[in-house]
Amino acid sequence: xxxxxxxxxxxxxxxxxxxxxxxxxxxxxxxxxxxxxxxxxxxxxxxxxxxxxxxxxxxxxxxxxxxxxxxxxxxxxxxxx
Numbered sequence: 489x490x491x492x493x494x495x496x497x498x499x500x501x502x503x504x505x506x507x508x509x510x511x512x513x514x515x516x517x518x519x520x521x522x523x524x525x526x527x528x529x530x531x532x533x534x535x536x537x538x539x540x541x542x543x544x545x546x547x548x549x550x551x552x553x554x555x556x557x558x559x560x561x562x563x564x565x566x567x568x569x
Contacts, residue, residue, distance in 0.1 A: 532547070
């Protein structure tokens with residue numbers, strides 16, 4: 489684990505009232521990652537835990553960026569300098 493980021497969110501009451509049992513809802517959860525240091529290029533993942541239960545993983549690949557040169561980006565690529 490590189491870092492632990494905690495966040496709280498709420499789903500509007502009306503949205504919850506409109507849901508059926510076991511129906512899913514999408515919630516945008518912006519995270520401030522300024523200052524997050526990634527030790528080296530490679531494969532990583534953001535793992536989401538809700539109430540200490542793993543619910544999802546979002547993989548990404550960190551690459552080293554040379555000053556003035558941007559490598560081609562593909563979805564899930566994070567540029568580090």
